[in-house]
Amino acid sequence: MPPVDHGESLRTVTATRYVAPLREGGSLPGLVEADDLGMYVLKFRGAGQGVKALVAEVIVGELARRLGLRVPEIVLADLDPRLSKAEPDEEIQDLLDASGGLNLGFDYLPGSFDFNPRVRDPGADLAARLLWLDALVLNVDRTWRNPNLLLWHREVWLIDHGASLYFHHRWGPDWVPAAEYRYDISDHVMLPAxxxxxxxxxxxxxxxxxxxxxxxxxxxxxxxxxxxxxxxSADQVRAAYLAYFARRLDQAATWVPALEETRAARV
Known part of the structure; x- marks a missing residue:
């Protein structure tokens, strides 16, 4: 699949049919068909993690793409909650009813399966770059228990970044980036490689x-x-994210050597 060029915006599709739940994780994503005849894994705004998880998915996923890592195409998916009337499962009905409007979709990768670096070597460079990205965005959800990596067409694809940028769940009007963010890579799935x-x-x-x-x-x-x-305003929120990244990148002289020390201790 060639790199996705979104230009200045993500594509928007309209969900036309809820196909099946994907009962993995707490957000209960679902497989949907859209008006472009594509199939997408939909992350719902009405799920327990809320809209901020979708924000993190966009920021981290699209940043990863621009850094040369593979991420399924991300689209905005307009959902009519009336789709819930065709669903017999009450939990899914409630989720669809709570998720009217824009949700987040990821291109479905048919035939993909969970990537295991113990089975297939990802390569030392890819593993290090992914580890660096996760440390930059504070992604705590790339462990052996839950690697959030797929193998598709013999390539590694990144998924599920909603747990990143966790500080945005606790910020307020006077928020400023922390002087230091601790990030433990000891359980990161890519550390041994x-x-x-x-x-x-x-x-x-x-x-x-x-x-x-x-x-x-x-x-x-x-x-x-x-x-x-x-x-x-939305612009103030964007400015807060920019402030975080500026601080985190400025701190790289501290956290990169700490990551390297942990890695060296595993070699």
């Missing part, structure tokens, strides 16, 4: 410019950001 994280940092950090971050943040729908009670 990773090459030099310092080399990954040297390759990737220069690419994460303010312009690139603004481009990624512009992909998040205003209505999702404006719903955040901590700030007065």
């Amino acid at each position: 990773a090459g030099s994280i310092a080399d990954a940092d040297a390759a990737l950090r220069p690419l994460v410019t303010e312009d690139l971050l603004r481009e990624v943040l512009a992909l998040v729908p205003d209505e999702w950001l404006a719903a955040d009670p901590a700030f007065a």
Whole structure:
């Protein structure tokens, strides 16, 4: 599959049929068909994690794509809650009823399966780059228990980034980035396979410019950001994310050597 070029916005599709639940994780994603005849894994705004999980999915997924990692195409999916009337499962009915409007869809990768680096070597460079990205965005959900990686057409694809950027669940009007963010990679699925994280940092950090971050943040729908009670506008929320990334990148001279020390201890 060639890289997806979203330009200035994500594609928007309309969900036309709820096909099946994917009972993995707490958010109960579902497989849906859309008006473009595509099949998408839908993450619902009415799920327990709420819209902020969808925001994190867009930011981290599209940042990963721009750094050369493979992520299924992300689309905005308009959902009519009346689709729930065809569903016999009351839990799914409630989820669809609570999720009218824009939700988040990911291109369905038929025939994909969970990636296990013990079975297939991902390569030292890919493993290190993925580890570096997860440390940048504080993704705590890439462990042996839940790797959130798929193997499709012999390539590794990244999924499920809703647990990243966890600080946005606790911020308020006077929020500023923390002086330091601790990130433990000891249980990261890619740690045993990773090459030099310092080399990954040297390759990737220069690419994460303010312009690139603004481009990624512009992909998040205003209505999702404006719903955040901590700030007065969507632009203020975007500015807060920019402030986080600026601080986190400035701190790289501290957290990258710490990651490298942990990696070296495993070699």
